[in-house]
Amino acid sequence: MMPWILLVHAAATWFMTGLIWFVQVVHYPLFDRVGTEASPRYAVDHQRRTMLVVMPVMLIEALTATALVWLLPTSFQTAAWSGMAMLVAIWLSTAFVQVPRHAKLRLGFDARASSALVTSNWIRTVLWTARGVLALWLLSAQ
Numbered sequence: 525m526m527p528w529i530l531l532v533h534a535a536a537t538w539f540m541t542g543l544i545w546f547v548q549v550v551h552y553p554l555f556d557r558v559g560t561e562a563s564p565r566y567a568v569d570h571q572r573r574t575m576l577v578v579m580p581v582m583l584i585e586a587l588t589a590t591a592l593v594w595l596l597p598t599s600f601q602t603a604a605w606s607g608m609a610m611l612v613a614i615w616l617s618t619a620f621v622q623v624p625r626h627a628k629l630r631l632g633f634d635a636r637a638s639s640a641l642v643t644s645n646w647i648r649t650v651l652w653t654a655r656g657v658l659a660l661w662l663l664s665a666q
Contacts, residue, residue, distance in 0.1 A: 529595065530666060533588035534659040536581050541656040543578065548642070548649045555629065555638045563633035571626050586611060592662070600662065607658050610651045617647045 558566045589611050593604045621644045628637040 526595070527666060529588055529591050530659075530663050532584065533592060534656075534663050536585035536588060537652070537655050537659040539581050540578070540585060541652045543581075544645070544649050544652045548645050552638075552642045552645060555641070556633070556635065558633065560633050564630055567626060567629040571630070582615075586615075596662075600665070603658060603662060607655055607662075610655050610658075614648050614651050614655075617644070617651075621647070 555563075555567075589604075589608050593601070593608055596604045622641065625637045625641040625644070628634050629641070
């Protein structure tokens with residue numbers, strides 16, 4: 525097994541873990557301070573700029589997670605598949621929970637959508653943190 529795949533995977537996972545904690549604790553809670561007039565433009569720009577940062581890293585994480593499922597020895601398959609399941613849950617949460625709330629905020633500030641965005645994002649925050657711990661464990665076990 526190529527150790528560089530584990531390193532790249534752990535780096536991508538921990539990049540996303542750090543980013544999601546920043547988003548959860550700092551960024552999303554500040555959405556309600558943008559102001560009603562600037563809110564739609566802010567939401568559009570936020571989504572566009574965030575995609576530029578997160579999509580390449582999320583794709584690297586997904587590719588390396590898939591590689592780990594195929595390349596890790598049998599004794600690590602439970603960990604590999606657990607990590608993959610968490611990643612699928614993160615992507616599903618992003619697509620079906622967070623993106624619709626962002627879409628609502630693009631139309632104008634909505635206090636309920638903003639609050640729901642913060643609350644529902646804990647799903648991704650917890651899952652990425654667990655994936656980060658798993659990635660470190662896989663690195664240490666090799």
